[in-house]
Amino acid sequence: MPALLLVGFSLVGLMAACGKDSNNGSQATKGSTSESTSAKLAPATLNGSGSTFVQPFLEQVIASFSEKNSGVVINYGGGGSGKGRTDLQGGIVDFAGTDATVAAADVAKYKGPFLYFPTVAAPITVSFHLTGVDSLQLSPATIAKIFMGTIKTWNAADIAADNPGVKLPSTAITVAHRSDSSGTTSNFTNFLKMAAGPAWTLDAGSTVNWPAGEQAGNGNSGVAQIISTTNGAVGYVDFSDAKAANLHFAKVKNKAGKFVEATLDGASAALANVTINPDLTYNPLWADGDAAYPITSPTWIIAYTNQADHAKGAALKAFLSYIYSSGQDMANGINYAKLSDAIKSQAVAQLDKLVVPA
Amino acid sequence: MSARPPAGADEVFGARTPQDRKLLQRRRLFNSAFNAAVYACVLVAAVPLFAIIFTVLKKGGRVVDLDFLTKPIPVVTRSTGPGMGPAIVGTLLITGMATLMAVPLGILAAVYLNEYGKKNRLAQVIRTMSDVMTGVPSIVMGLFVYTIWVLRFGLSGFAGALALACLMLPIVIRSTEEILRLVPAGLREASLALGASRARTILTVVLPAAVPGITSGALLAVARAAGETAPLLFTVGATRTVNLDLFTGVNTALPTQIFRNANQAFPGPVERAWGAALTLIVLVVVLTILARIVTKRFAAPLR
Amino acid sequence: MIAPPSTTRPPEVTSGPGAPKGPLQGGSRLADQTFRWICLASGLLVLVVLGLILFSTTKEAMPAFRQAGLGFITSKTWNPAGNQFGALSFIYGTLVVSAIALVIAVPVSLGLALFIAELAPRRLRTPVTYLVDLLAAIPSVVYGLWGIVTFGPQIQKLYVDLHRWLGGVPVLGNLTAAPQGRSFMTAGIILAMMITPIVTSISREVFATVPRDQKEAAYGLGATRWEMIRGSVFPSSRTGLVGAVMLGLGRAMGETIAVALVIGSSHVITAHLFGPGDAMAAVVANEFGDATGTYRAALIGFGVLLFAMTVIVNLLARRITGRAERRLAGGRR
Secondary structure, three states, rough: OHHHHHHHHHHHHHHHHHHHHHHOOOOOHHHHOOOOOOOOOOOOEEEEEOOOOOOOHHHHHHHHHHHHHEEEEEEEEEHHHHHHHHHHOOOOEEEEEEOOOHHHHHHOOOOOEEEEEEEEEEEEEEEEEOOOOOOOEEHHHHHHHHHHOOEOOOOHHHHHHHHOOOOOOOEEEEEEEOOOHHHHHHHHHHHHHHHHHHHHOOOOOOOOOOOOOOEOOOHHHHHHHHHHHOEEEEEEEEEEHHHOOOEEEEEOOOOOOOOOHHHHHHHHHHOOOOOOHHHHHHOOOOOOOOOOOOOEEEEEEEEEEEEOOOOHHHHHHHHHHHHHHHHHHHHHHHOOOOHHHHHHHHHHHHHHHHHHHO | OOOOOOOOOOOOOOOOOHHHHHHHHHHHHHHHHHHHHHHHHHHHHHHHHHHHHHHHHHHHHHHHHHHHHOOOOOOOOOOOOOHHHHHHHHHHHHHHHHHHHHHHHHHHHHHHHHHOOOOOOOHHHHHHHHHHHHHOOOOHHHHHHHHHHHHHHHHHHHHHHHHHHHHHHHHHHHHHHHHHHHHHHHHHHHHHHHHOOOHHHHHHHHHHHHHHHHHHHHHHHHHHOOOOHHHHOOOOOOOOOOOOOOOOOOOHHHHHHHHHHHHHOOOOHHHHHHHHHHHHHHHHHHHHHHHHHHHHHHHHHHH | OOOOOOOOOOOOOOOOOOOOOOOOOOOHHHHHHHHHHHHHHHHHHHHHHHHHHHHHHHHHHHHHHHHHHHHHHHOOOOOOHOOOOOOOHHHHHHHHHHHHHHHHHHHHHHHHHHHHHHHOOHHHHHHHHHHHHEEEEOOOOHHHHHHHHHHHHHHHHHHHHHHHHHHHHEEEEHOOOOOOOOHHHHHHHHHHHHHHHHHHHHHHHHHHHHOHHHHHHHHHHOOHHHHHHHHHHHHHHHHHHHHHHHHHHHHHHHOOOOHHHHHHOOOOOOOOOOOOOOOOHHHHHHHHOOOOOHHHHHHHHHHHHHHHHHHHHHHHHHHHHHHHHHOOOOOOO
16 A cells, blocks of 8 residues: 555656646747836736636637746636635635626725726627527517526517527527536626616526526526527527527617627727726617617626735736736637727726735 | 135245136246346446446546646546656655555554454454444545645645545454454464464554455545545645646546546546546446455465 | 363453462563553543544534524525524435435345345355445445436436426325436435445344244245245345434434435435435535535534434444343354
């Protein structure tokens, strides 16, 4: 038995060595053109959690940023916007991803003042899986009734009214929603509240009292998975995950009365005319404009204004400015809409408000 | 001789009348139906088992290679490609630490039960409760360690090891006690007769004689612990690079990675999950086979 | 120097004042006693840990218990955002899934046990035993992965077909409504695979302890194998089998991961067995990571409930199988 343990641990040591090697043996030593912040960052580990909406984007940016700054390790755990905000309150993470702004009542729970850094924006799709039907268009009132469970089959009158001429099967509708406290849920339900008016009777928020009989998924990818494996399913999924999972999604009627496809252009159109608050929060839902996609979701990274640790603070600042430079260029490729110039310039200016100890 | 036998009771050999012949036929029919039903049960159990093993081998086999076993977990969750290195390291470390905690304590407890306590009240209670403890859901162990350790000291590999140790302890106790019971009383008596103290007898005579059986039982407990997910879910956290320090910082393990990836809609993480599943099953099977070999080879003189 | 034969001394004597202090006697009396105390402490550890589990989890769950009162168990309104914690739909889910698993697993396990104990030709006995062991060795998360990715989508087609045929039939139509891959039924089927090994192995032991002469007597009277089993084996195994089934039930109630992945996460009390549902252990696994405050306390409360339920079931099973075991000599556990 001791012999076995010995062998086991030496194997482990071997693997650990191999693991470490392949981790550090990246292309960072290739002498690539460096960023404007060319000073080498001190080694640091940044931990973040929160929105799964922005997770695919953050992961790509982290991967690319880590290649260029080999000492900095960034871990982003996801878990939903609610978890991210709670983790930041408890000081468990250094930054949180959130698609919903912090409620006024919760501001006191944080350890100090914090800043909103917008990162990207993207459509929230109404994705569905229905054999025989590849495209649908839906009005907000119909969507509200589907998610409230009042409409139970795909060939219901309301859906047929939105889709003249389309042959709809009688399959039962399976609604998929989020089980975790989610910024995507918050934005989706806020949209329904604004757009569907009295047709939507459930409240809006990060968690909603969904009617019984609907399936819950963990994170955006969990909902995407339910939809992709269940015929007759419908749910709200961020654009990037929906595209990567090859889901079909519906055109949604916007404020101007037009059915708009969920596209990055639609999201950018929604961002174009939005009012930006001084703290850099904004609301692109149910935006004006013919081309605007009505369920465009914003997303931010929130972090404490006063950073406690020099290395971590410097790394965070560098990471954020990377998001505003190379990150924005990567956004479209990962199916996220970049920030409008107005938002971006204000965000870059806000970087100076981060207080990093010497 | 031709009287009808009472229903369902002993019957007459050699049916002579048509009624007897019909009865015999019916009984034989029931017997054949019963045989068929039992064989059907074996099939019902075998078919899904083979389906699972086949799927794991096929899908996992596509992905597992040296890269998979050693590279870190990709940053971008939905990307395809290796690996699961940190999870393998995590599983080995955490399970190893749990073994270090549970096996010695379990052996000592079994020694108490079999050598000192025997049939007294306390020993009976401990025996019963130990059996009950094997039936406690593993998620309760995870919640338990969460409340007494993680809330105070944070997530760590060690917290996961604690939870697994709680799981392994009663298994080790039960199997060790069985083995100790099989050690012939004569060995103990001889040692005591030669003037050794109780403790010395146990340590130098009884335990060495029982080592193969104890090892085998411990290996089976390790195999069980290696495959457990629930105790690790809220105690270990998640990371994508190797963390050799069990006491600081989050860690990861194969079962938790499989659980996370199973909920993903993209082929990349699901492939990695199958690869991790294959690795995990190989680990468990190897440990189980090792346990059997140890039993067969070394325990023979004892039985 | 060989000591006199042990007939002059009782074998149980510890090193007391009367024992000769020869060169073979190692360590002082203190060391001996210390070792005894160490062993005793290790044994007590089991009781301590069990007590701590009950105490600490209940304490952490108190906020939720206080919030919901008895409604925690009796109310089916589960709305964490609105601070309503009624666990009834999860308790229902746990029981339904366990029941489905038992209905499937018990006959199959009995068949397997009978096969190994009575029917199997010599060369099939070991492979089938290994088959059962292999079923037990597959980790729960692998069952779940297979269920969610492979089995679930496939069996959904079967559910849909079944519902189409049986839709009109009064009770069955309702049972088969809302067919989905992730459902009570799928979770029950996978759970059945997982509890088969434990029910089989205990049933095997119970069958193995039936006195041989009873079986031979039945054959001697001309019984067919089925009649022998029905007349000799089953009657004396009844209590042992009940114990085996209860242990299977305990295992089914506590099984977390596989159920969490395939049950559908829809807290609802419904007769639609082919539709999604939720169970106590499953919801804890799925949502604990994101839960805070009273919500988290409520999930820990589920852990308390599960602990209580499985302890009670296991104690009962122990008492029942204990009675059966005491009837025979030298039964191997």
